[in-house]
Amino acid sequence: MSRVLLFTGKGGVGKTTLSAATAASLAAHGRKALVVSTDPAHSLGDALGVRLGAEPSEVDESGGLFACQIDPRGLVDEAWGELRGHLRTVLAGAGVDELDAEELTVLPGVEELLALAEVRRLASSGPWEVVVVDCGPTAETLRLLSLPEAFAGYLERLFPTHRRVVRGLLAGVAGTGTVEKWDATADALSRLAERLDALRSMLADSESCSVRLVLTPERVVAAETRRTLTALALQGIRVDSVIANRLVPSPGAARGAAATWLRTRRQEQDAVLAELTGIGEIRTVDHRAAEPVGVPALLEVAAQLYGDEDPLPGAAVPESLLEVSGSGRGLDARYSLRIALPLSDDTDLDLARVDDDLALTVDGRRRLVALPSLLRRCIVIGAEMDSGGVMVEFRPDPSLWR
Numbered sequence: 458m459s460r461v462l463l464f465t466g467k468g469g470v471g472k473t474t475l476s477a478a479t480a481a482s483l484a485a486h487g488r489k490a491l492v493v494s495t496d497p498a499h500s501l502g503d504a505l506g507v508r509l510g511a512e513p514s515e516v517d518e519s520g521g522l523f524a525c526q527i528d529p530r531g532l533v534d535e536a537w538g539e540l541r542g543h544l545r546t547v548l549a550g551a552g553v554d555e556l557d558a559e560e561l562t563v564l565p566g567v568e569e570l571l572a573l574a575e576v577r578r579l580a581s582s583g584p585w586e587v588v589v590v591d592c593g594p595t596a597e598t599l600r601l602l603s604l605p606e607a608f609a610g611y612l613e614r615l616f617p618t619h620r621r622v623v624r625g626l627l628a629g630v631a632g633t634g635t636v637e638k639w640d641a642t643a644d645a646l647s648r649l650a651e652r653l654d655a656l657r658s659m660l661a662d663s664e665s666c667s668v669r670l671v672l673t674p675e676r677v678v679a680a681e682t683r684r685t686l687t688a689l690a691l692q693g694i695r696v697d698s699v700i701a702n703r704l705v706p707s708p709g710a711a712r713g714a715a716a717t718w719l720r721t722r723r724q725e726q727d728a729v730l731a732e733l734t735g736i737g738e739i740r741t742v743d744h745r746a747a748e749p750v751g752v753p754a755l756l757e758v759a760a761q762l763y764g765d766e767d768p769l770p771g772a773a774v775p776e777s778l779l780e781v782s783g784s785g786r787g788l789d790a791r792y793s794l795r796i797a798l799p800l801s802d803d804t805d806l807d808l809a810r811v812d813d814d815l816a817l818t819v820d821g822r823r824r825l826v827a828l829p830s831l832l833r834r835c836i837v838i839g840a841e842m843d844s845g846g847v848m849v850e851f852r853p854d855p856s857l858w859r
């Protein structure tokens with residue numbers, strides 16, 4: 458399995474440029490690298506200065522750099538189109554109204570999901586040491602990364618675990634032809650579910666998959682960066698670097714209108730970066746006079762971004778998301794669960810206990826956190842939040858405690 462580096466950030470900040478520069482630099486460091494774009498507005502080829510297809514091709518004669526742009530629409534026709542047809546027939550056979558069947562089998566996000574599945578296929582079967590992904594804008598990427606989970610839930614509803622019962626029901630109402638079709642559909646759906654599972658484990662495996670977040674030093678972008686960091690942490694996806702792109706050069710002691718403009722602009726940019734505290738080191742790239750297009754120009758960008766270092770390792774793995782501590786004994790014991798999340802003062806947070814999980818809703822995004830077994834036998838007695846996360850207090854539930 459290749460290492461997977463996902464690049465995302467707000468529209469236009471330089472995701473495509475920096476993912477291409479990173480891949481070019483990895484290849485220059487002797488690592489076989491593939492850069493793929495899952496952004497439907499493909500501009501990866503423009504950044505590299507070559508024409509790209511859906512299959513990985515060599516970018517230059519160096520032999521180590523490959524690139525491609527995934528065509529999600531083609532994948533949908535190939536994979537989901539057929540399955541969707543099957544499902545509709547089966548549902549119709551089972552007496553489900555045609556319109557309802559249509560609704561059940563239209564799946565928002567399936568294109569992006571298949572693009573991500575394709576990334577996983579390339580990463581798990583290709584010869585590349587690193588697969589760099591130009592994911593496109595943040596909002597879409599966040600949706601994309603939460604899809605495997607959402608989709609698994611959908612499959613569970615559409616295709617219950619008790620599929621034998623469904624088969625029996627179908628046999629009763631629709632005859633053997635439909636049952637055979639159901640079997641074929643059920644198999645196809647299981648394979649899809651397996652792929653989703655693999656995708657979820659790839660995303661959650663912080664050793665092999667991480668995100669590099671790109672921003673430009675502007676207030677609106679910085680605000681979005683914080684929200685993105687929270688949303689990714691909530692999904693258990695590791696961010697290994699934050700990169701500030703397009704820092705204007707400092708004019709030094711030069712005088713004149715142009716120098717004043719640059720000085721003011723740079724001071725503003727520095728102020729925005731200074732406000733982004735608590736998110737670890739931010740790497741920076743200058744705003745260059747010419748657009749970095751083609752491998753040599755991209756390598757110059759990478760040299761500034763990574764210095765002489767190997768671009769592969771990101772920052773150190775941050776502390777684990779969950780940490781339990783406790784004091785006291787027996788029924789008098791008190792436990793606290795710390796959930797590490799970068800939060801800001803205006804974060805809207807809601808916490809609820811749902812059986813053995815804590816449902817955490819941050820700015821409208823919900824995440825179930827499985828409680829460690831000790832805490833499942835406890836009652837929540839309070840919660841506090843600060844900029845580093847949430848602390849939930851528990852005490853033993855007398856009816857479950859022995």
Ligand SMILES: Nc1ncnc2c1ncn2[C@@H]1O[C@H](COP(=O)(O)OP(=O)(O)OP(=O)(O)O)[C@@H](O)[C@H]1O
Pocket residue numbers: 466467468469470471472473474475496500593594702703742743744745746747748749750
């Ligand atoms: N450091 C830089 N200096 C000068 N130009 C840059 C720099 N970084 C990016 N650019 C240019 O800015 C434009 C936008 O960059 P890029 O396409 O990489 O952004 P993006 O985040 O991928 O955009 P989109 O959200 O549209 O996909 C491109 O023309 C690119 O060449």
Ligand SMILES: [Mg+2]
Pocket residue numbers: 472473474496500591593
């Ligand atoms: Mg782009």
